[in-house]
Amino acid sequence: MRARALAPRHWWWVCILLVGVGLAASAYLLARLFALLGSPRPGSFDLCAVLFSKGCDAALSDERSWILGVPLAGWGLVYFTSLGGLLFLARFMGQAFEAEALLAGSLVTLAGVGVGVALATGALLGQAPLCPLCLSVHAISLLLLLALRQASARSLPEQVRLLRAASGWLIGSGAETPLQVRWKLVGFASVALLAVVAYQWVYVESALRRPRAAPTQDRAQIIAAYRASPAFEIPVTESDPQLGPLTAPVELVVFGSFRCSGCRRFASTISQLHRQFGDRLLIVYKHYPLSTRCNGRLTEDLQPGACELAWAAEAAHRQARFWEFHDALFAARAAAPEETIAEVVRRLNLDPARFAADRQSEITKGQVADDVELGNRLEIPGTPAVFLDGRPVRPARGEVLTTLIRHELERHAEGSLSHGRAIAGVGRFGDQGRPP
Numbered sequence: 328m329r330a331r332a333l334a335p336r337h338w339w340w341v342c343i344l345l346v347g348v349g350l351a352a353s354a355y356l357l358a359r360l361f362a363l364l365g366s367p368r369p370g371s372f373d374l375c376a377v378l379f380s381k382g383c384d385a386a387l388s389d390e391r392s393w394i395l396g397v398p399l400a401g402w403g404l405v406y407f408t409s410l411g412g413l414l415f416l417a418r419f420m421g422q423a424f425e426a427e428a429l430l431a432g433s434l435v436t437l438a439g440v441g442v443g444v445a446l447a448t449g450a451l452l453g454q455a456p457l458c459p460l461c462l463s464v465h466a467i468s469l470l471l472l473l474a475l476r477q478a479s480a481r482s483l484p485e486q487v488r489l490l491r492a493a494s495g496w497l498i499g500s501g502a503e504t505p506l507q508v509r510w511k512l513v514g515f516a517s518v519a520l521l522a523v524v525a526y527q528w529v530y531v532e533s534a535l536r537r538p539r540a541a542p543t544q545d546r547a548q549i550i551a552a553y554r555a556s557p558a559f560e561i562p563v564t565e566s567d568p569q570l571g572p573l574t575a576p577v578e579l580v581v582f583g584s585f586r587c588s589g590c591r592r593f594a595s596t597i598s599q600l601h602r603q604f605g606d607r608l609l610i611v612y613k614h615y616p617l618s619t620r621c622n623g624r625l626t627e628d629l630q631p632g633a634c635e636l637a638w639a640a641e642a643a644h645r646q647a648r649f650w651e652f653h654d655a656l657f658a659a660r661a662a663a664p665e666e667t668i669a670e671v672v673r674r675l676n677l678d679p680a681r682f683a684a685d686r687q688s689e690i691t692k693g694q695v696a697d698d699v700e701l702g703n704r705l706e707i708p709g710t711p712a713v714f715l716d717g718r719p720v721r722p723a724r725g726e727v728l729t730t731l732i733r734h735e736l737e738r739h740a741e742g743s744l745s746h747g748r749a750i751a752g753v754g755r756f757g758d759q760g761r762p763p
Contacts, residue, residue, distance in 0.1 A: 338478035339418060342432075345471045346411045352464050353403030357529065360387040360398055364536040376659075379459035380674065385658040386450070386458035389595050390725075393537075399446070401529035403464055406439055408525040410471070412518035417478075429479040431515065436472045443468050456595065456658075549730050558717040559705055566694070568612040568640075568649040570601045575609035576739040577732055582615040582702050582712040585637065586630035586664075591657040593711045596725045598654075603729065607736055612653070614640070614698040615710050621695055624703045632664030637695045639668045642686035646677055 355374055363384055375383035386392060392399045410432055417428035443465030450457045561580050565573065581597065583590040601610055616633030619625050636656060643652035655671040672682055685691055702712065713723035715731050 338474055339414065341474045342414055342471060342478055343411075345467050345474060346407050346414060349464055349467045349471070350404065350407040350411065352460055352467070353400050353407055356383065356387060356400035356458075356460060356464075357398065357404055359383070360400055361532065361536050363388055375458070375460045380670075381457075381459055382658045383458040383460050385591075385595070385654070386456035386461060388592060389456050393533075397526065397530050397533055399461070401526075401533060404529055405522055405525045406435070406468075409518060409522040410435060412521045416514050416518065426479070428514070429475060431518075433472065433475045433479065436468060436475060439468045440465075440472055546730055546734075549727055550734050553715070553718055553720060553731050553734075556718040556720075559714065559719075561705075561714055561717050562701070563609070563611050568644050568653070570597070570610040570650065571604075571608050572606055573609060575607055577604070577607060577735045578609045578611065578716055579728070579732070580611045580613060580714040580717075582613045582698070582705075582707055582710055582714075584614070584616045584630055584633045584710045585640065585653075585656050586616070586618075586633040587710045589709075590711045593713075593723065594654060594657045596723075596728065599725060600728060600732070604732060604736075608732060612649070613701065614695045615702040615707060615712065616695070616699070617710065621692070622699050622703075624699075634695070635664050636668065638686045638691050639671075639682075641691045641694050642682050643671075643675070643677060645685045645691070646681065648675055648677060651675055652677075 359373075359375075373382055373384075375381065387398070387400065394402065397405075413428045413432040413435070417425045417432070447462055447465050450462070561578075563569070563573070563578065563580065579600065581593070583593070597610060600608060614637040616622055616637045617625060617629040618631060618633040619628045621634035621637065640649060640652050640656065643649055652671060652675060655674060656667060659667045659670055672679060705712075705714075711723060713720045713728070715728065716735060720728060720731060
């Protein structure tokens with residue numbers, strides 16, 4: 328015996344369930360982002376890590392996830408709130424409004440599916456950090472589109488005719504009475520008002536929590552401040568973790584710590600610059616943990632566990648997986664450094680025996696100690712500390728670095744750097760890799 332198909336009213340409940348799940352997921356992602364903006368290591372429950380063994384924090388913290396002052400999670404909240412309002416009207420305002428409300432919900436969901444496909448494609452292609460729970464929300468939107476189609480119980484030609492009729496009463500040429508039209512307009516206006524209120528709330532709450540952007544400088548000011556900075560000798564060798572070739576015309580050296588919230592945010596800038604400039608830019612990572620375990624400059628342990636994470640990253644570097652380890656450490660949200668390391672080692676399928684031996688070896692600890700000693704000689708004030716061709720860049724924001732890298736590439740192309748870097752002592756040293 329064939330199973331009976333669900334009646335349209337049952338599909339309506341399926342739509343309500345999907346909207347509820349989407350609303351809950353969006354609300355969680357927004358709350359998680361607010362927690363991240365308030366603390367570099369929020370204590371709230373990490374649902375993404377539990378469900379998918381991969382945190383969503385890197386994607387949530389990415390600046391590209393903000394549109395018109397609202398994060399994508401906030402837009403999800405507005406989107407599902409609007410759909411909930413339309414479904415409420417379709418169910419409780421009677422037959423006179425049900426068809427139009429479901430049609431409007433289908434059109435809104437179709438737009439949401441299109442946006443979701445574009446965002447998911449960008450994440451899967453590596454153009455943005457991957458957020459598994461966000462992908463689930465996009466899948467919910469697709470399922471909702473199919474459920475709305477069943478709940479309406481109308482064929483595509485019937486829906487097209489309904490859309491034409493709705494267009495007619497919107498411009499005053501329809502067959503319906505003015506009173507019917509007014510009530511339908513009131514219904515849609517109520518849903519629109521609900522969406523506006525949701526957007527306004529998300530916008531205000533996001534603005535209150537989002538760090539204020541520094542005043543924008545023009546290109547001449549940025550370059551003048553950079554050129555006025557002193558140039559330092561910063562050794563770079565093939566043994567350093569790096570992106571780009573050693574022969575690249577421009578060199579960016581980053582001193583960082585894996586317990587530094589600013590370094591976590593700067594990780595996306597590193598990836599962005601590497602994609603943007605490719606082989607024209609060498610990016611080098613140097614360790615500078617703010618912990619007394621490996622940094623003698625400190626009198627107080629500001630970042631407990633930072634040295635252990637640096638040694639672990641160097642051990643991953645021995646297996647040619649430094650940058651994957653780097654990104655995974657910043658994405659992970661385990662409570663303790665050892666839990667974070669174990670989680671990342673499993674995720675990257677590193678050789679556990681070799682990893683354990685390398686992270687305890689004197690060579691590994693010596694590499695971190697050399698980086699720390701260099702950072703102390705440079706008297707870096709904190710992390711991330713960024714040097715472009717030996718000159719410190721402050722503030723090390725993405726737009727500032729992009730401006731300066733383009734400036735240096737232009738100077739190189741004009742031939743003005745012929746041997747100036749060697750004279751100034753900027754950049755690389757022969758085989759020794761250390762300043763005299």
